[in-house]
Amino acid sequence: MGDVLWIFVSAMLVNNFTLIMFLGLCPFLGVSSKVGTGIRMGMANIFVLTLTALSVWFLNRFVLGSAPYLRLISFIVVIASLVQLVEMAIKKLSPTLFRELGIYLPLITTNCAILGLAMFQTSRGYNFGEGIAFALGGGLGLMLALVLMGSIREHLELAEVPSVLKGVGLVLVLAGTLSLAFMGFAGLFTS
Amino acid sequence: MKPTAAREDLLRGLWKENPVLVQTLGLCPTLAVTNSVENGIAMGIATFFVLVGSSVLVSSLRKFIPNEVRITAYILIIATFVTVADMTLQAVVPVIHKQLGAFIALIVVNCIILARQEAFAAKNTVWRSFLDAVGMGFGFIIALLLMCSVREVLGNGTFLGHSVFGPNYEPWVIMVLPPGGFFTLGFMLLGIAAWSRRKNPKPLRARPHAVTMQTTQRAVV
Amino acid sequence: MSAHEHGAGAPAGPSVSPFKLISTLTVFGAIAGLLIVVVFQATQPSILRNQAAATEQAIRQVLVGGAQYQTLFVHEDELVAQVPAGVDTVPLEKVYTAMDGDGQRMGYAIIGTEPGFADNIKLIFGYDAASKQVLGMLVIEQKETPGLGDKIVKDSAFVNGFIRAATPLRGVKIGQGKGTPDEVDMITGATISSRITIGIINHQLERLGPLIEAYEQAGGA
Numbered sequence: 001m002g003d004v005l006w007i008f009v010s011a012m013l014v015n016n017f018t019l020i021m022f023l024g025l026c027p028f029l030g031v032s033s034k035v036g037t038g039i040r041m042g043m044a045n046i047f048v049l050t051l052t053a054l055s056v057w058f059l060n061r062f063v064l065g066s067a068p069y070l071r072l073i074s075f076i077v078v079i080a081s082l083v084q085l086v087e088m089a090i091k092k093l094s095p096t097l098f099r100e101l102g103i104y105l106p107l108i109t110t111n112c113a114i115l116g117l118a119m120f121q122t123s124r125g126y127n128f129g130e131g132i133a134f135a136l137g138g139g140l141g142l143m144l145a146l147v148l149m150g151s152i153r154e155h156l157e158l159a160e161v162p163s164v165l166k167g168v169g170l171v172l173v174l175a176g177t178l179s180l181a182f183m184g185f186a187g188l189f190t191s
Numbered sequence: 192m193k194p195t196a197a198r199e200d201l202l203r204g205l206w207k208e209n210p211v212l213v214q215t216l217g218l219c220p221t222l223a224v225t226n227s228v229e230n231g232i233a234m235g236i237a238t239f240f241v242l243v244g245s246s247v248l249v250s251s252l253r254k255f256i257p258n259e260v261r262i263t264a265y266i267l268i269i270a271t272f273v274t275v276a277d278m279t280l281q282a283v284v285p286v287i288h289k290q291l292g293a294f295i296a297l298i299v300v301n302c303i304i305l306a307r308q309e310a311f312a313a314k315n316t317v318w319r320s321f322l323d324a325v326g327m328g329f330g331f332i333i334a335l336l337l338m339c340s341v342r343e344v345l346g347n348g349t350f351l352g353h354s355v356f357g358p359n360y361e362p363w364v365i366m367v368l369p370p371g372g373f374f375t376l377g378f379m380l381l382g383i384a385a386w387s388r389r390k391n392p393k394p395l396r397a398r399p400h401a402v403t404m405q406t407t408q409r410a411v412v
Numbered sequence: 413m414s415a416h417e418h419g420a421g422a423p424a425g426p427s428v429s430p431f432k433l434i435s436t437l438t439v440f441g442a443i444a445g446l447l448i449v450v451v452f453q454a455t456q457p458s459i460l461r462n463q464a465a466a467t468e469q470a471i472r473q474v475l476v477g478g479a480q481y482q483t484l485f486v487h488e489d490e491l492v493a494q495v496p497a498g499v500d501t502v503p504l505e506k507v508y509t510a511m512d513g514d515g516q517r518m519g520y521a522i523i524g525t526e527p528g529f530a531d532n533i534k535l536i537f538g539y540d541a542a543s544k545q546v547l548g549m550l551v552i553e554q555k556e557t558p559g560l561g562d563k564i565v566k567d568s569a570f571v572n573g574f575i576r577a578a579t580p581l582r583g584v585k586i587g588q589g590k591g592t593p594d595e596v597d598m599i600t601g602a603t604i605s606s607r608i609t610i611g612i613i614n615h616q617l618e619r620l621g622p623l624i625e626a627y628e629q630a631g632g633a
Contacts, residue, residue: 003527015530020369022223026302029215069278069452072296073270073444080263109266110300112219119293124532164385168215172377179370186529186557226558260433264440271444275451282458285466289553292531346558364559 004133007126011137014186017113018145019179023138024113028145029171031104035150040097041104042143044086046136048108049117051082053135056118057128075118083109113142148178200319204326210303211334212383217303221338222372224294228351231339232332233287237280237295239328241272242304246312246324248272253313265308266299273298303331341375342366466552471508471521474538474548478510478518484627486620491627507620519547520624524612529604531555533564537574537613541624545593546581546613549574554605561605570599570606579617583610 017023024045031041055078064071087105091098098105108114117138121131152174161170210216217238224234245268249256256264277295280288288295298304307327312320343349346366348356365371471481484491486505495501508521520541525534533554538547551565564570574581578594583606589595598606 007527022219022369022372023297025218025222029218069274069448070445072274072277072299073267073441073448076266076270076299080266110302110305112297112300115300116219116293116297119296120531123293124527164388165381167380167384169377169379169381169384172373172380174377176370176373176377179373180365183368183370186560255436257433257436260437263437267437267440267444271447274448278451278455278459282455282462285459285462292555362559367558 004129007130008133008137009188011134012141012144013182014188016141016145016179016182016185017116017138018142019175019182021116022112023116024111024142024145027104027107027111028142028149028175029168030107032146032149032171033153035147035154037100037104038146038150039143040101042139042146044090044101044105045108045111045113045142046139048079048082048086048114049135049139049142050132051086052079052114052118053121053131055082056121057126057131060122071122075115079114079118080109113138145178149175197319197322200322201326204323204328204330205333206330208327209330209334210306210327211331212380214303214306215380216306217301217331218376219297220294220301221335222369222376224291225335225339225342225372225375226346226367227290227343228336228339229287230290231335233280233284234291234294234298235328235332235335237276237291238298238301238304238331239325240276241269241298242307242328242331243321243324244272245269245304246307246320247317249308249312250315250317250320256313261313262305262309265305265313269304269308270299303327337379338372338375342371346371467508467523470523470536470550470552471510473550474536475508475510475518475521477512479513480511482509482511483507484509484520486623489623491620491623507624522616522620523552524616525553526608526612526615528554528608529556529561533605533608533612535609535612537616539579539617539624541621541628544579544621546574546577546579549609549613551609556602556605560602563599563602564605564609567599570597573597574613579621580614581610583607 011017015021018025018028027041027045031037056075059071059074059078064074083106086108087098090101090105117135121134126134149171153171156170204210206212208214211218211221220234220238224230245265248268249265252264273296276298277288280291280295307324311323315323340350343351344355345363346368348354348360348362354360363371366375468481472478475481482493484493484507485495485501486507487495487499491507495504506523510518510521512518518538518540520539521536522539523534523536525532527533531554533551533556535549535551537549539545540547549571551571554562554565556562556564573596576593577596578592580594581596582592582594583598583603584595585603586597586600589597596606596610598610
């Protein structure tokens with residue numbers, strides 16, 4: 001079980017999906033202006049990530065052994081379908097949440113984090129438990145990055161930022177600082 | 192007007208509407224594989240191939256793709272080209288293929304490619320789509336080259352593996368690590384923003400990338 | 413931007429029949445699949461050849477100067493030189509061995525892969541069954557942190573520490589060792605990557621050591 005714990009913590013902090021592995025940057029830059037949206041987007045992502053890890057494990061184990069070249073296409077199809085399903089589910093279960101998330105739900109399909117999770121899970125040969133830990137850790141890490149960036153940007157709205165600096169460039173430099181901080185987690189486990 | 196429009200199609204992706212530096216699309220690979228010039232070039236060429244191939248195919252088939260499933264169709268086409276590129280890279284340059292790793296597959300969700308299909312290839316002739324894709328593809332390569340040159344030279348003291356500063360250079364390792372990627376791109380974008388404000392002092396367009404993706408996805412929903 | 417107009421003007425006419433949607437996508441899927449299979453068949457020979465060449469090169473670096481190299485297979489808990497007819501060798505684990513010019517066995521080369529700090533670490537090491545010593549170690553694949561974890565490749569003191577080390581290996585921090593032959597000095601600042609590297613060798617030998625012994629006792633045929 002030590003392995004599973006390491007995979008979870010590694011995906012969430014040490015090798016944070018967004019700040020270290022560069023996955024999920026599109027929503028990170030687009031959705032991170034408010035903490036609230038960040039949290040909701042993060043939860044939707046965690047849900048899709050976990051379902052994806054499940055499906056990928058299933059596909060790798062039972063289906064793709066004989067046709068490894070169809071891996072990418074099948075992953076993409078599965079992810080697109082999952083996002084569609086999640087969208088329909090949210091629409092039915094919580095119309096308010098659906099309206100709030102709005103545009104950002106279909107955006108999850110092109111979120112590199114989902115496909116990235118699928119590819120890394122495959123290349124590292126994770127079993128079922130490890131895959132779930134990877135998805136949960138990664139998703140939480142993604143949400144953490146969104147929330148952190150969201151709070152910084154909310155504060156920035158009230159600060160006097162020189163107009164030259166406003167825009168994506170500033171967000172990236174801030175992300176760089178966050179990334180630097182997260183690299184400090186490298187010393188978390190010494191054995 | 193044809194020749195001017197064609198030239199415009201080809202040139203606008205290079206700088207004015209550069210996919211990375213202006214539209215801020217495709218940032219995942221831009222940051223992830225630019226820690227060496229070799230990897231950056233390989234990723235650029237692979238993405239170029241996928242972009243041009245998909246655009247040409249989508250444009251040729253645009254009358255046959257029903258509107259409701261067009262995003263799925265685009266993604267299918269893109270994924271096919273990426274799989275082909277992946278296998279070709281593995282056969283021809285196995286070392287680079289290993290270094291790029293999972294990020295080759297991530298070309299599928301490179302927002303640049305999907306955005307060009309949706310915004311251009313689906314509504315224009317094959318020739319114009321080809322030119323547009325070539326322009327955008329080269330623009331992407333240019334952006335990658337800028338990024339990885341800075342990162343490899345500063346972070347490793349080399350360019351394409353050849354030492355630039357001599358053996359006594361203490362490499363600024365952070366540049367080839369994740370924070371370095373963020374800083375390099377961030378400062379580059381800030382620099383470009385500052386320079387373009389100098390040229391025409393107008394309020395900055397708010398996140399053109401988010402607008403593209405929003406309208407792309409609103410059409411799906 | 414053109415994307416803007418497209419989004420705003422999404423067609424609101426009667427929806428296309430589901431049959432047409434599904435059939436279009438199926439056709440696309442079939443063509444995509446066909447294309448991928450064709451490229452797969454075309455590239456597989458090259459890919460396999462590259463992998464075999466890379467493995468051979470790695471073996472030659474840990475079992476230096478061998479006159480004759482041989483591949484042994486792990487089949488049903490036994491190390492064999494020839495598998496029974498009809499058994500596919502591709503999925504079997506392999507142990508490599510080499511003879512020098514005099515026909516004496518130089519040792520065995522074993523490949524091991526385990527999750528490292530960032531991604532998987534893959535290495536090959538040489539093993540002398542008679543003295544139960546590691547002959548040398550070479551890291552083939554790693555994506556550890558540049559400047560820190562990647563020292564398992566670049567730190568020659570670390571790599572040379574494996575030569576003639578007694579198994580099972582024990583990793584010690586520099587300066588804390590007692591000098592026994594089974595000690596390997598770990599890299600300061602990269603103890604996790606070092607420990608994992610040592611662990612790969614120990615774990616492989618735990619499993620394969622007895623098999624190799626049995627093979628030698630059976631005459632090494």
